[in-house]
Amino acid sequence: MTVGFITPEYPHPRVKLAAGLATSTKNLITQLIKSDIKVIVFVYHQDEDDVIYDNGVEIHLIKSKFYKAFGWYLYRKYLNKYINNIVEKNKIDLLEAPDWTGITAFMTFKKPLVIRFHGSDAYFCKLEKRKQKFKNFFFEKLALKNADAYIAPTRFAGEETQKIFGLNKDKIKTIHYGLNLEGFVNETPQKFEANTLLYIGTIIRKKGVFELAKTFNKVIESVPDAKLILIGSDSGDYKTGSHSTYELMEQIFTPQAKKQASYLGKVPYAQINEYIKSANVCAFPSFAETLGMVTIESMALQKPVVNTNIGWAKELIDDQISGYLVHPDNIDLYAERIVTLFNDIDLCTKIGKHSREKVKADFDIDKQVKKNISYYKSLI
Numbered sequence: 001m002t003v004g005f006i007t008p009e010y011p012h013p014r015v016k017l018a019a020g021l022a023t024s025t026k027n028l029i030t031q032l033i034k035s036d037i038k039v040i041v042f043v044y045h046q047d048e049d050d051v052i053y054d055n056g057v058e059i060h061l062i063k064s065k066f067y068k069a070f071g072w073y074l075y076r077k078y079l080n081k082y083i084n085n086i087v088e089k090n091k092i093d094l095l096e097a098p099d100w101t102g103i104t105a106f107m108t109f110k111k112p113l114v115i116r117f118h119g120s121d122a123y124f125c126k127l128e129k130r131k132q133k134f135k136n137f138f139f140e141k142l143a144l145k146n147a148d149a150y151i152a153p154t155r156f157a158g159e160e161t162q163k164i165f166g167l168n169k170d171k172i173k174t175i176h177y178g179l180n181l182e183g184f185v186n187e188t189p190q191k192f193e194a195n196t197l198l199y200i201g202t203i204i205r206k207k208g209v210f211e212l213a214k215t216f217n218k219v220i221e222s223v224p225d226a227k228l229i230l231i232g233s234d235s236g237d238y239k240t241g242s243h244s245t246y247e248l249m250e251q252i253f254t255p256q257a258k259k260q261a262s263y264l265g266k267v268p269y270a271q272i273n274e275y276i277k278s279a280n281v282c283a284f285p286s287f288a289e290t291l292g293m294v295t296i297e298s299m300a301l302q303k304p305v306v307n308t309n310i311g312w313a314k315e316l317i318d319d320q321i322s323g324y325l326v327h328p329d330n331i332d333l334y335a336e337r338i339v340t341l342f343n344d345i346d347l348c349t350k351i352g353k354h355s356r357e358k359v360k361a362d363f364d365i366d367k368q369v370k371k372n373i374s375y376y377k378s379l380i
Contacts, residue, residue, distance in 0.1 A: 002038040002090060003376060005029065006083065006097040006104065010043050011269070012054055014061060019202075021098060021118045023269070023293055024153075024177040029057055031178065031369035040090060042083055044075075044103065060086065072139070073106055080107040087111055093380050097147075099123070099161065102139030104146065112379045115147040117157045119290040122164050127288040127310075128206050130238070141165050149379055151372075153177050156311035157290040173375050176315075177291050178365030184300035186277050189352050195226045195342045198279035198303075200272065200294045201286070203245045203263070204235040208285030208308065208328035213252040213261075215285070218335035220257045223342050228261040231275060276301045280348065281341045284308065285328035292316065299323065300359040302352030306337045315362075322354040 009017040011026050029039050033056045046061040053059070062082060067074045086092065087109065095113045097104045099120040104113060117123070120140045125132040144150070144165050150172045152158030158172045197216065201207050209230075216228045234246045242248055246263055253261060267275065272294075276282065282298040282305045289308075295316050298305050307313045309325035317323035324337040341348050 001094070001373075001376065001380070002040065002092045003032065004040045004042060004083065004087060004092040004095045006042045006044070006079075006095060008043070008045055008098070008100070008103070010041055010059065012052070012059060014048075014050070014052055015043055015059075016046055020293055021100070024118070024291075027178055027180060027365055028369060028372060030055070030180070031365050032373070033057065035369060035373060037373065038090075040086065040092060042079070042086070044079055058090075072135075076103065076106045079103070080109075083107075084109065094376050096151075097143070099140060099144060101136065102141070102143035105139045105142040107143075107146070112148040113146070114149045114151060114376070114379065115144055116151040117153065117161050117290055119157070119288075120144075120161065120164075123157070123161055123290070124206065124288045126160065126164060149173065149375075151175050151375065153291040154312040154315045156315065160311070175371045175375065176363050176368055177293060177296075178368030179293075179296055179300055179359060179363050180365045181300060181360060184273065184297060184359075186301040186303075188277075189302040190345070190349060191277075192280050193227070193278050194280055195223050196278065196280045197226060197228045197338060198231070198275060198282045198298075199228070199284065200231045200275070200282070200298075201284065202232045202235050203230065203249070205237055205239065205245060206286065206288040208287055209245060209249055210252060211285050211328040211331060211334070212283060213249045213257070214331045215283070215334045215338070216261065217252070217254045217257045218331060219338050219342075220254065220260060222335070222339045224256070226260060226342065228257070229275065229279070230261065230263045231265075231267045231272070233266050234263075272297070273301060276303055279303060281306060281338055283334075283338065285326075285334060286310075287328060289313075296359050296363050299355035300363075302349075302356050304341050304348045304351040305355065306334060306341070316358075318354070318358065321351070322358040323351060 009022040011018040011022045041059045044062045045064045049063045050061045098118045121136045237245045305323040319325040326334045
């Protein structure tokens with residue numbers, strides 16, 4: 001079987017962008033290759049046209065095109081023609097694309113198209129209670145309606161997307177993102193920097209970073225030597241127009257909290273595990289995710305995680321067993337959970353152990369790739 005992936009990002013030095021969508025896609029592709037599935041990746045909106053090879057994966061870089069008018073349509077038709085030629089030449093059996101921006105709107109394929117719910121603009125707008133541009137909704141809905149089937153990383157993401165776009169729920173299959181557990185091993189979970197709180201993710205409003213700043217203010221009151229480490233790209237803020245969300249966070253911190261907070265910016269993915277291992281507790285108070293890879297990565301490394309309690313997170317963590325689920329707006333309880341963990345090493349160890357077991361049971365890439373292959377075969 002040969003599977004083609006249409007994507008705006010992929011983890012490779014020649015590719016412009018590699019964020020969460022890229023990580024989860026590569027995790028799957030790596031295991032598909034190990035399972036003797038041939039994979040061809042089409043990465044659009046690149047700076048150049050080229051075909052490169054990476055660990056058994058054929059990657060087509062497809063350059064952005066400029067058109068005087070209707071570029072949103074003409075570039076899609078250009079992509080469609082290019083991909084169809086490679087589908088025929090390489091006998092691709094099935095194509096997969098993301099829901100974000102509805103890139104496959106106006107495209108037609110002779111092979112089945114599966115759209116995976118990495119998170120559409122409409123989905124995030126609904127969770128954030130933010131108005132969406134009609135054009136974006138139109139593209140995403142058209143792309144989804146034209147697809148043959150869908151894969152959701154959580155039941156919550158599937159159900160919400162189904163309701164937003166009026167999709168046939170029988171065509172939606174829930175298959176979690178998977179993690180290669182061999183790459184996430186913590187042999188000394190009792191060793192960490194005491195009272196250190198770690199956040200990894202884009203510094204953006206929808207990730208609950210303003211609530212995190214307020215929470216850390218509360219934590220500092222109880223644990224004066226607590227530290228907050230933040231890792232991720234800074235982002236502009238759509239509500240205030242500020243070019244830096246982290247600068248807005250700094251305005252929320254108390255003087256003591258600001259002194260104890262360290263923003264490291266982007267850190268190479270290969271180094272992230274060491275930061276997780278060094279942390280006492282990880283916090284991800286997001287308002288909008290489809291799953292949240294960094295949560296399960298932290299759990300796999302036996303870290304106690306205080307997460308949001310919204311929809312998708314309930315499928316990742318069993319509250320008070322493999323972590324804590326607290327709504328980001330509940331600042332007092334969020335801070336209380338963090339302080340409790342700071343003050344109880346045995347509790348951290350116990351929750352960390354359950355976290356690892358939860359990931360092994362529900363997010364092991366070996367199990368998830370078998371589900372993907374079985375579902376692909378059912379569609380061919």
